[in-house]
Amino acid sequence: MASVWKLDRLSRFFMKFYGGQRYQTSPNTPLRLPLSECSVALITTAGFFLDGQNPFEKGDCSYREIPNSIPTQALINGHKSAAYDERGIEIDANLAFPLDRFRELETEGKIGSLNHRHFSFMGSITKPQRLIRQTAPEVAQMLKADGVDVAFLTPV
Numbered sequence: 001m002a003s004v005w006k007l008d009r010l011s012r013f014f015m016k017f018y019g020g021q022r023y024q025t026s027p028n029t030p031l032r033l034p035l036s037e038c039s040v041a042l043i044t045t046a047g048f049f050l051d052g053q054n055p056f057e058k059g060d061c062s063y064r065e066i067p068n069s070i071p072t073q074a075l076i077n078g079h080k081s082a083a084y085d086e087r088g089i090e091i092d093a094n095l096a097f098p099l100d101r102f103r104e105l106e107t108e109g110k111i112g113s114l115n116h117r118h119f120s121f122m123g124s125i126t127k128p129q130r131l132i133r134q135t136a137p138e139v140a141q142m143l144k145a146d147g148v149d150v151a152f153l154t155p156v
Contacts, residue, residue, distance in 0.1 A: 031149065031150070032149075033112075033149060035110065035111055035112075035150070036109055036110060036111065036112060037112045038111055038112045038113075038149035038150045039112055039113050039114075039115055039146070039147055039148050039149050039150070040102060040106075040111050040112070040113070040114055040115065040148065040149070040150045040151075040152060041114070041115040041117070041118050041119070041143050041146070041148045041150070041151050041152070042066075042097060042098065042099060042102060042114075042118040042119075042151075042152050042154065043118065043119045043120075043121070043139070043151050043152070043153050043154070044096050044097045044118075044119075044120050044121070044153075044154040044155075044156065045079075045120075045121045045122065045123035045124075045154070045155050045156045046077065046079050046089060046093075046096035046097055046120060046123065046154065046156040047077065047078035047079030047120065047121070047122040047123060047156070048064065048066065048075040048076065048077060048078065048079075048093065048096070048097055048120040049064040049075075049076050049078050049120060050064065050066065050070065050074060050075065050076065051074065051076065055076070055078050056078040056079070056122040057122075059122075059125055059126060059127060060122045060125070061121075061122075061125055061127075061128065061130040061131040061134070061135050062121075062122075062135055063119050063120060063121050063135055063138075063139055064119070064120045064121075065117050065118075065119060066097075066099075066117065066118040066119065066120055067116065067117055067118075068099075068114050068115060068116050068117060068118065069116075070099075072092075072093045072094060072097070072099050072100050073093070075093045075097065077089055077090055077093070078122065079122060079123055079124075079156060084156070089156075096154050096156050097118075097120070097154060098152075098154065099114075099118065102114055102152070111150075112149075115143070115146050115148050116146070117142075117146070119139050121135070121136075123155065123156045
């Protein structure tokens with residue numbers, strides 16, 4: 001694991017006061033089907049949104065629905081932070097939201113299918129209570145209703 005002392009001063013200060021959560025159990029659920037038969041949805045904290053959707057605001061606990069049919073070039077990067085370099089995802093959104101790669105996996109039969117929708121959240125939420133109590137469970141219920149077997153998370 002990298003040392004916190006390798007971070008710049010601002011990032012070390014932020015990490016010192018960033019309240020993390022510790023859980024005794026994991027929400028991990030073993031697959032009941034082979035991956036080649038599973039429905040998959042992507043969830044990112046890259047803060048991506050689409051033209052016509054509201055941009056994320058700082059500390060925003062809401063989410064944006066991303067249709068499976070959208071070209072990845074249409075994704076707008078809403079996650080701006082001095083703590084991370086977003087130049088890579090500006091060039092290729094697949095670094096934080098690998099939709100094109102999962103489309104390839106679907107074509108190759110490595111996964112069963114992609115869900116008709118995926119979700120984007122803002123990263124670096126310092127007050128996550130609304131996320132924990134409301135918006136994340138809303139997304140989980142929608143994915144369950146869609147019959148999604150696997151949620152692939154890409155934290156940024």
